Amino acid sequence: MAEAGAAVDRQFGDVRVPVLIAMAGLPGAGKSTIAEIIGARLGAAIVSVDPIESAILSAGIDSDQPTGLAAYLVAETIAEQALLSGHSVIVDAVNAVEPARLQWRDLAARADVKLRVIEVVCSDQDLHKARLEKRIRRLPHVDETSWHAVEQSIEEYDEWRGASAALPRITVDTTATIGENVETALAFLEG
Numbered sequence: 001m002a003e004a005g006a007a008v009d010r011q012f013g014d015v016r017v018p019v020l021i022a023m024a025g026l027p028g029a030g031k032s033t034i035a036e037i038i039g040a041r042l043g044a045a046i047v048s049v050d051p052i053e054s055a056i057l058s059a060g061i062d063s064d065q066p067t068g069l070a071a072y073l074v075a076e077t078i079a080e081q082a083l084l085s086g087h088s089v090i091v092d093a094v095n096a097v098e099p100a101r102l103q104w105r106d107l108a109a110r111a112d113v114k115l116r117v118i119e120v121v122c123s124d125q126d127l128h129k130a131r132l133e134k135r136i137r138r139l140p141h142v143d144e145t146s147w148h149a150v151e152q153s154i155e156e157y158d159e160w161r162g163a164s165a166a167l168p169r170i171t172v173d174t175t176a177t178i179g180e181n182v183e184t185a186l187a188f189l190e191g
Contacts, residue, residue: 017113018082018083018086018087018088018089018111018113019044019088019089019113019114019115019116019189020079020083020088020089020091020104020107020108020111020113020114020115020116021035021038021044021088021089021090021091021115021116021117021118021189022090022091022093022095022101022104022115022116022117022118023035023090023091023092023093023095023117023118023119023120024093024094024095024096024101024117024118024119024120024169025094025095025119025120025121026094026096026121026122026128026150026153026154026157027094027132027149027150027153028122028128028131028132028135028150029120029121029122029128029174030120030122030131030174030178030181031092031093031094031118031120032048032092033178034118034120034172034174034178034181034182034185035048035090035092035118037178037182038090038118038182038185038186038189039090041182041186042088042186042189043088044087044088044089044090045079045082045087045088045089045090046089046090046092047075047078047079047082047089047090047091047092048075048091048092048093049068049071049072049075049091049092049093049094050071050092050093052071052074052075052078053067053068053070053071056070056071056074072093072100072103075091075093076103076104076107079091079107080107080110080111083107083111083113084111091104094153095117096153096156096157096158097156097157097158098158098161098162098163098164101117101158101160101164101167102163102164104117105163105164105167114168115167115168116168116169116170116188116189117167117168117169117170118169118170118172118185118188119160119169119170119171119172120171120172120174120181121171121172121173121174122173122174122175123173123175124175127174127175128150132150170184170185170188172184172185
C-alpha cells in the first residue's frame, strides 16, 4: 500500500490533495480499461456510470425513465463524497455532451480540486467493432453496446467547445498499446 501512496505523492505532490479525473469517449473505446489501470496506479476511487445505471434499473425503475441522467447524478454524489474525504476519483463515463462535461468542472470547483479529462478514442473502426463484439460487462439490465449504438453515439457526441474546450484534457488513441496510453495519461496528470 505504501507503493500506491508513493505513486500519488509523485503524481500530485501530496497524498492529501485529491484530484478529479473524468474519462470521456465512445462506448467500447477503452475508457474503463485505462481508468482501472490508472486508478490502481494512483490509488484513486473509480466511479463508473454504467454499473450505477444497472443498479437503478435493477431497483425496478422503468427504462423509459431518464436512468442515464440519474446515473450521472448518483456518480456525481459518490465522487463528491470521496473527494471531500480526501480521495482522488476517476469518473468512468461517456461524457458525450457539454452538460455532462461541465458537471465535472462544477464538482471540481465545489470540492476545490483539480480536474483533468482523459478522452479515449479508437481511430481504427474495425478494432473498435471487434472490441465491442467481445466485450462482456456482466451488468444486469444493461445491454451490451452494439456498433449501431456507437454510430448513434458518434452523431450525438458534442465537439469540445466553449467551457469544456478549456478543461485540461488529453486525448489518447487506443490503437496504441495500453501501456503507452497509461504512461501518456499519467504524464498528463503529473503536469
